[in-house]
Amino acid sequence: MKLSKVGGIIAAANKKVAKPLLQVGEISIIRRIVITYQQAGIFPIVVITGAEETEVKKLLTKYGVIFLRIGQAEQPELMESVRVGLRYLSGKCERVAFTPVNVPMFTPMTVTSLMQTEGDLVVPSCGGKGGHPVLISERVIPRLLDYDGPDGLRGAMNACGANRVWVNVADRGVLTNVYNEEELSACLREHNDAILHPVLHMRLERELPFFSDRLKLLLFLLADTQNMHVSCLHSGIARSKAWDMINKLEQTLGCQIVERARGGASGGSTRLTPAGMDLYLRFTRFEARVYQFAQEEFQREFSR
Numbered sequence: 001m002k003l004s005k006v007g008g009i010i011a012a013a014n015k016k017v018a019k020p021l022l023q024v025g026e027i028s029i030i031r032r033i034v035i036t037y038q039q040a041g042i043f044p045i046v047v048i049t050g051a052e053e054t055e056v057k058k059l060l061t062k063y064g065v066i067f068l069r070i071g072q073a074e075q076p077e078l079m080e081s082v083r084v085g086l087r088y089l090s091g092k093c094e095r096v097a098f099t100p101v102n103v104p105m106f107t108p109m110t111v112t113s114l115m116q117t118e119g120d121l122v123v124p125s126c127g128g129k130g131g132h133p134v135l136i137s138e139r140v141i142p143r144l145l146d147y148d149g150p151d152g153l154r155g156a157m158n159a160c161g162a163n164r165v166w167v168n169v170a171d172r173g174v175l176t177n178v179y180n181e182e183e184l185s186a187c188l189r190e191h192n193d194a195i196l197h198p199v200l201h202m203r204l205e206r207e208l209p210f211f212s213d214r215l216k217l218l219l220f221l222l223a224d225t226q227n228m229h230v231s232c233l234h235s236g237i238a239r240s241k242a243w244d245m246i247n248k249l250e251q252t253l254g255c256q257i258v259e260r261a262r263g264g265a266s267g268g269s270t271r272l273t274p275a276g277m278d279l280y281l282r283f284t285r286f287e288a289r290v291y292q293f294a295q296e297e298f299q300r301e302f303s304r
Contacts, residue, residue, distance in 0.1 A: 131174030
């Protein structure tokens with residue numbers, strides 16, 4: 001069962017070139033990409049960490065992203081981040097959007113255009129040059145993972161024999177990296193205008209709130225890992241807080257959301273019950289429809 005239509009990967013592991021905390025305008029470049037992905041409706045968003053991992057997790061924990069770390073290497077090749085992210089999302093999403101963190105200025109409209117285009121590999125093009133993010137179909141993920149040749153992701157895309165579709169966009173952000181400070185500054189106002197959006201924090205309440213987007217992320221991770229400890233590591237949620245959220249949810253709904261199994265060689269497991277999976281899927285569908293409606297109404301009122 002697919003848990004999401006389009007997931008996202010942000011490669012921020014290389015200590016020398018990633019610069020995830022570089023501030024452009026009032027926010028960091030990695031926060032810009034998270035905003036852009038979220039505005040386009042991408043979930044889950046996987047951040048591949050390594051460089052400044054602690055600071056990145058502290059910055060993004062409340063924004064509902066998943067953190068995966070690359071070993072101990074300070075300067076891993078970009079293709080290693082591609083592999084880590086694709087391995088994780090394989091089987092969970094129909095398509096995956098990938099970008100290195102040092103290309104932070106593409107717009108939500110560009111991401112939406114890519115998502116509306118059919119193809120195994122969908123690549124934005126501006127002025128005849130290909131850029132990021134790249135949208136990857138689940139069909140070609142195994143071929144990209146098997147590639148062991150030169151030239152990183154570009155080489156893997158060229159060698160995999162997949163149908164590549166170029167989408168022409170009037171968005172210089174798909175080509176703008178953090179090393180071109182003049183171009184970054186030139187894109188700033190355009191990007192800030194592009195990411196103007198309504199902020200919706202969806203939750204369910206009775207007398208008190210009992211379900212939120214952070215709990216949705218936790219259920220997604222439990223459905224995948226079947227392990228509370230690992231799910232908390234990936235989400236940045238404290239384990240005690242996670243159990244408090246689950247216990248409150250079960251008490252409010254009057255049904256079992258997770259099944260706890262102690263002991264064993266793996267140290268026990270925490271699995272979603274059918275009721276837990278049903279809640280996750282219902283909330284995800286509801287959230288997507290409400291967000292789409294809000295975006296349409298926002299455009300109707302504010303794009304004049």
